[in-house]
Amino acid sequence: MDDTQLPGDLTRVLYSKEEVAARMRELAAQIDEDYADQDLLLVGVLNGAVMVMADLSRALRIHCRMDWMAVSSYGSGTQSSGVVRILKDLSTDITGVHVLVVEDIIDTGLTLSYLISNLRSRNPASLKVMTAFRKPEAAQNAVEVAYVGFDIPNEFVVGYGLDYDGHYRNLTSVGTLSPHVYS
């Protein structure tokens, strides 16, 4: 989807396709450095992280593998339900493995808190988190995030994997929705 296809649906573009791509490359370079001699497992959190995972992994120069988890805390609305459910678990054993969780967004931090304690109990060699976007409220849940693409305001955003009721994930930029879309 090209951004010009839905000009009336976004009120504001926060980050363009180019800005997001440039930041993902910067983070990949940092991750290359930090994991230089390690075999890294990227754990993508479905569904939103597919775009981040695709871009980040292809920008990396080090060896890496990928696995996926699907969790749900939002349903079809814009408010976190606070209840995290595992819909799909990892396909691999992460005992002794260097794991980097790849997220699209950290909002309340509830999803990540749950994921981190769940993954930590499987005894990985190391466990870090990368997210494309992070909102201010995340600080309340005190989850350490090693790599953050952009700190954004406390508004519901769509694009680059982030959806509203399943739509807008394929929007290449990231922005806020016009009120008419919600009504």
Ligand SMILES: O=P(O)(O)OC[C@H]1O[C@H](OP(=O)(O)OP(=O)(O)O)[C@H](O)[C@@H]1O
């Ligand atoms: O910090 P939190 O408030 O917990 O929110 C963050 C979570 O919300 C989104 O997932 P969502 O449940 O919307 O599922 P999706 O990735 O399939 O869209 C996002 O991908 C994060 O996993």
Ligand SMILES: Nc1nc2[nH]cnc2c(=O)[nH]1
């Ligand atoms: N699409 C979308 N999903 C989210 N999940 C948590 N916060 C957000 C957000 O701002 N947008």
